[in-house]
Amino acid sequence: MAPMGIRLSPLGVAVFALLAVGVLYHFYSGFLAGRIAIFRKLPGTDRVDLRELLALSVEAAMRGGEEVKRVMEGGELNGKSKGKTKEGMDEMLTTGDLLSHQMMYNLIKNTFPTIQVFSEERNIGATPEITSWDHAIPKEILDKASATEEVSSDSITVWIDPLDATQEYTEKLLHYVTTMVCVAVNGKPVIGVIHKPFADFTAWGMVHGGSNVSMRKSYNEKKPKIIISRSHTGTAKTFAQKAFGNDSDIKEAGGAGYKVLSLLNIPDDKQPDHADVYLHVTNIKKWDICAGNALLEALGGQMTTLEGKAIDYTDTELNEGGIVASIGVSHKTLLERLPNLKTIKTQ
Template sequence: MAPMGVRLSPIGVAIFCLLGVAIIYHLYWEMLSGRISPSGRSSTVDLKELLALSVEAAVRGGREVKRVREDNALEEKSKGETREGASEKLTEGDLRSHRQMFHLISNTYPFLKVNSEEHDNVEQENTPVWDHRIPADISQMVPNSVEVPAESITVWIDPLDATQEYTENLRQYVTTMVCVAVDGEPVIGVIHKPFTGYTAWALVDQGANIKPREKYSKESPHVIVSRSHAGKVKVFVEAAFGNNTVIVPAGGAGYKVLSLLDSRDETDDKADIYIHVTYIKKWDICAGNAILRALGGHMTTLKGQPIDYRGSERNEGGLLASIGMDHSDLVKRLPEREADKRG
């Protein structure tokens, strides 16, 4: 007796064929969009397009941040303590912004590595999608497309920078940020202020919608530092730049970078140098680093070393950011930290 084979009904055959066509169409579309090569591996990504997506992600995240704050629906929690012993806050604004930003980028470029400050297993009811539209200002200021290998890219997102200030309703400090690093170097930076609607962006060697201020003070600089430990930094800063130095306490790394620039946002403080003397996460600083690089500025460790945006999320070497100054001279003027003395 011959073995019996599996027979499909006409309906089954039709469904099988439709599935095959759908899979082939999806792969074909992915190839046309540059997401995968004919071999099935990711190929290249257009940085101009990725800049537009990054702006869209930051703005969408910002809408969630603003909505939660205005509805007073923070649902504040603690993620634990910082190294300094302060409570590390988590709010519904952080999580909703993360869902929009992370999933929008991941759904558009599923093969890219995306690092977010937050982690959340809640599935989106409406999957965030992007229409691939390039805003007019980006088209005008970034005329050229720049293709880079997908495997060289790391994306860093901060869904809500300055969460502590957010819970205190100090809205001027709050930002959402996206950064794209290529081979560890920050090349795209986006800093969005949800409560004013202002967005700063830059693509290194291509263009930016923000510029440096005309003047910076080298002799009696305004140095912007974290408001959570401004007292500890004061001695360090005055040892470097003298007793006439003005200490500007502020929240949020994104806000501090904007204070160095001509941001056209009247809520910003104005500073000449940004210093952070303790450990800081890379999603806090990558976007600002990219913007400063694009404008000819610098962001390094306190020893003047470049910050590599691959691998670990941690930057242990402190932070010095400047523009319009001799950055290497600023590094030389900094005193040695106690942590460095201990090795």
């Protein structure tokens, strides 16, 4: 006798189909959720609030500054040359540089481990210090940086200069000394912090997010006061005179951070010098200029190469195009007045 077949009514077929779809849905959704969870745990995919990162940057610059001051007060700088620059100048290194680096670098990396951080110094012969931050955002930042956004950590590069103007630090020209932190997103500088440890003053700014400093009420565009590096006065002075006249008011100063602050509205007791344009005609490392670049951008100013190109802060350490920085004057007009640097060098 032939076996009897199982016959389902149309209603039974529909129920069976629904059950099958449900099983497949739960299986697939569970699988997909697992894949999403795995994806979210991949390095570099964290979301970071820029206002929180601004607060951390201020904290890092100030803590680094405390180390710089402590070493100076102790009198054991242990200054030495760590090599020559491309221009043949000694690059100085002190205990202040190293201890400030350890504090700033480790604080940022311990707080946001997936963020890439570039520093002028390295953890050479030192045990990384365990540092932490409570994620508290100061009221000043909450009040003045009202706008913020979240970005993926893999789009962020942080540039820190643990001690800008090391040469001047060894000479006890302490008003030039700064500690700096810059945050770039997709290569564009968006957060800049310049801290003056010996003046107890910190300037910060976030592009489209506010600042605690401002531009001055007036600038001299026709006969600007030019600030240049005291370490590269020859070519820079000739370059500035060619652009703005032999009678140009040219000020020599130490530290890229100091020179950017000279363009802003900062009290004389915190910033002795004031200028209209900052020029640099030789190679310069990006941790020297990124914070100032971001700070100027936050206030409506600009920093570009001498050819007017935006500076990319994605990875490579060296900016080879020189810089011109301004605020309150037409950057385009300044660029049009700049001579050909190659012509200057061959004279």
